[in-house]
Amino acid sequence: MFRRISSLARTGLSAMAAACVALTGPVAEAAPSSKGNLPIVRDAEIEQLVTEYAAPLLKAAGLSRSGIEIILVNSSDFNAFVSGSRIFVNTGAILATETPGQLQGVLAHEMGHLAGGHQLRLRERIENAKVLTAVTSLLGLGVAAAGAATGSREAAQAGTGIMAGGTGLAARDLMAYKRGEEMTADRAALTYLERAGLSGRGLVDSFRNLDRQSFFSRSSGRNYLSSHPMPNDRAAAIExxxxxxxxxxxPDDPRLVERHQLARAKIAAYTGSPGDAKRLFSRDPRSIAAFYGDAIETHLAGSSSSALKKVDALIAARPQNPWFAELKGEILLEAGRGAEAAKAYRTATKLDRSNSSLLRAEIGQALVVSGDPAVLPEAIDLIEEALRRDPSNANAYRFLAMAYGRKGDIGRAELATAEQYWNTGRLTDARIFAARAAQKLAPSTPAGRRARDIVSTPRP
Incomplete structure (x- = not known):
């Protein structure tokens, strides 16, 4: 289910190294911080949907064997960007796209950045800009110093102007280059969409929609100060x-359209204010997506009995949908009904075509909550299997620690806690718990070696 992670420690990101952004203008841009921390979201339903959107486009771009990973970022901004072999997609971009084609256009654009090697060339351009700035700063400093030594106020001012001018020139050069990259990625996106047998209408519609929302599209027109062309200009260039x-x-596949609306309902319910999901579907209040959003909001409001009735109605309407069963599992889990939650999660796992490790971990988590000591070995096996497939599932480590703690295996419980902290970027806490675990675990065991690896591994 929809889980937020405070940061992403797996990525050595920097704002300048990320070749971003898909569609946004300069204000909405949400590049990663210099520390590489991003509010990551894990959700099997949305991850599967976006992965399905991306698969034919990756093949069309020649990237299907490149190990591209798609990561969801918990941000309301309409934004997507690439870094390394990862495509980061804001939940706000999914929420704002009204059709599958619009989000596929965003993904195709990001693949244009990847296939075009824009990240590498941007880094080179940044290095060139640093050199230009350094040279002009030294030149300006020399002129300013000479002016000060001779008592020439004009020369000192000229030196200061040279330094400022060099910095401004480098910045404008980078922005102009970045705008050119964006247009190139737009054209590449159209190519990939056509190769995949998909319409480019969604990409054009995204630009038009963004233009209607963009303050900068109504501004004074100083586009050279933006690292992105204006949305309306981009739409006109590719339409x-x-x-x-x-x-x-x-047209979009009707089945994908429904799943897209369900994903939007989920995001609105989990990340917005109470009533946001209802307002999102005010024009279609009887849709399955509207009912889904309402069931989630009811659950989040703390009314588990009412939420269960609503989710059971959803399951009756779409018995093959695994995510309705997963929602039922979450409601039961948070109500402390672990055994029933495990049953719901098992149903979701059987219906899930993607074989999501997140769902398998949730079965184990529910078994831990059930309080039955007899099921702890199965719970541990399920969670550890899921973590082998997906070590970044921070929530699963917490339940794994609980399971080992209840078995009395404190060393492994502390190791699980250390791994949770390690995978969420809290490296100091990770080393503290790993050191504790190392004192209790035999050095020759895999668990003992993992604990010592965390203690001895240098900070990324």
Whole structure:
């Protein structure tokens, strides 16, 4: 289910190294911080949907064998960016896209950055900008110093102007280069969409929608100060080519449309204010997505009995949907009904075509909450299997620690806690718990070696 992680320790990100952004203007841009911390969201339903959107586009871009990973960022901004082999997609971008095609256009654009090697070239450009800034600063400093030595106020001011001018020139050069990259990625996106047999209408519509919302599209027109062309300009630049595609009028798959709306409902309910999901579907209040959002909001409001009735109605309407069963599991789990929650999660796992490790871990988590000592070995096996497939599932480590603690295996409980902290970027806490675990675990065992690895591994 929808889980927030405070940071992403796996990425050595920097704001300048990320070739971002898909569609946003300069204000909405949410590049990663210099410390690499990002509010990450883990959710099997949305991850599966976005992965399905991306698969044909990765193949069309020649990236299907590149190990590209898609990561969800808990941010309301309409934004996506790439860093390394990862595509980061804000939940706000999913919420704001009204159709699958619009989000596929965003993904195709980011793949244009990846396939075009824009990250590497941007780094080179940044290094060149640093050199230009350094040279002009030294030159300006020399002129200013000479002016001060001779008592020439004009020369000192000229030196200061040279330093400022060099910095401004480097910044404008970077921004102009970045705008060119964005246009190149837009054109590449159209190519990938057509190769995949998808319409480019969604990409054009995204620009039009963004233009209507963009304050900067109504500003004084000093576009050279932005690292991105204005949305309306981008739409105009690609619309003719998009219309020439034989797939321009191809509609979105109705099944994907429903799943897209369900994902939007979930995001609105979990990240917005009470009533946001209802307002999102005010024009279609009887839709399955509207009912889904309402069930989640009811659950979050603390009314488990009412939420269970609503989710049971959803399950009756869509018995093959695994995510409704997963929601039922979450409601039961948070109500302390672990055994029933495990049953619901097992149903979700059987229905899930993606074989999500998150769902398997949730079965184990529910078994831990059940309080039955007899099921602890199965719970541990399920959670550890899930973590082998997906070591970044921080929530699972917490329940693994609980399971080992209840068995009396304090060393492994402390190791699980250390690994949770390690995978969420809290490295000091990770080393503290790993050191405790290392004192209790035999050095020759895999668990003992993992504990010592955490203690001895240098900070990334």
């Amino acid at each position: 003719d080519a998009a219309r020439r595609s034989p797939y321009w009028s191809k």
